[in-house]
Amino acid sequence: MFRPLSAALLSLLLLSGCAHQAVAPVAAPAPVAVMDLPNLGVVKTQLLAYHDSGAYDRDLARVAAEAGAWVTARAATLPAGSRPALVLDIDETSLSNWPQMKVNDFGYIKAGGCDLERGPCGAPAWEMMGQAAVIAPTLAVFRQARAAGVAVFFVTGRPEGERDATARNLAAAGYEGWAGLVLKGAGAHGQSAATYKAAERAKIEAQGYIIIANMGDQDSDLAGGHAERTFKLANPFYFIP
Structure with missing residues (x-):
């Protein structure tokens, strides 16, 4: 004699069927370009x-x-x-202007005095020294x-x-x-x-x-x-x- 499936059994069968369905692949993220700048x-x-x-x-x-x-x-x-x-x-x-560039660690100092031993050395002051x-x-x-x-x-x-x-x-x-x-x-x-x-x-x-x-x-x-x-x-x- 045919007996109706219980609700619990029916749910289990449905879940089992879903488990065998194909899953669409997830695309990998595009690579991010990195600028390899010199230190x-x-x-x-x-x-x-x-x-x-x-x-x-x-x-x-x-x-x-x-x-x-x-x-x-x-x-x-x-x-x-x-x-x-x-x-x-x-x-x-x-x-x-090498002494000025070197003491300034290659930076440009727009104003101020010029200390060639310890820095900084301002460009106008250096140029006015005439050295x-x-x-x-x-x-x-x-x-x-x-x-x-x-x-x-x-x-x-x-x-x-x-x-x-x-x-x-x-x-x-x-x-x-x-x-x-x-x-x-x-x-x-x-x-x-x-x-x-x-x-x-x-x-x-x-x-x-x-x-x-x-x-x-x-x-x-x-x-x-x-x-x-x-x-x-x-x-x-x-x-x-």
Whole structure:
């Protein structure tokens, strides 16, 4: 005789059937991209090693030798009466700020005094001291240019108020007989280095000069034209747009 299933047994059978149903797979989460950036402390150690090992000086000398050879050769090809010119940046091109950079642990100190033993050393105070050492390969290019009858102009982002201190520092470093020293005046305030320097080179050209070479340590020293050739010196220590 047929007997109805109890409610408990019916529930058990239903649950058993559900256990054998296929379960849709769960998609694994998408991998998260991680930027493996270099550690700042490690980078600073590498910068010190690059400078102190002599590799930095060798890189400067290599580019400067190319620039000097070009300036001498190009000047010799110009017609009589031409006014060839060489444009040089100052900081980390003609003069070295290494003591200031090192004591500041590669930071930029915008104001304040300069303590070269313990730090910090403010940039304006350091520049006004006029103690930046010569970058010898650049001085060699400068002297080659002068010997070839090429006028040399310094175009720097230093402010106009530092003119006297900068001129003294250049002279003490051995730069003698340059044609012009261009510093950043109030009218160029707010301009990028690239914009300001390109405009100043255009002014030099407007005086009748042919800028046969422009040498600097930043891309912004060289951007914007107004030079036949550009020469980029190594500088992994800081960046100026």
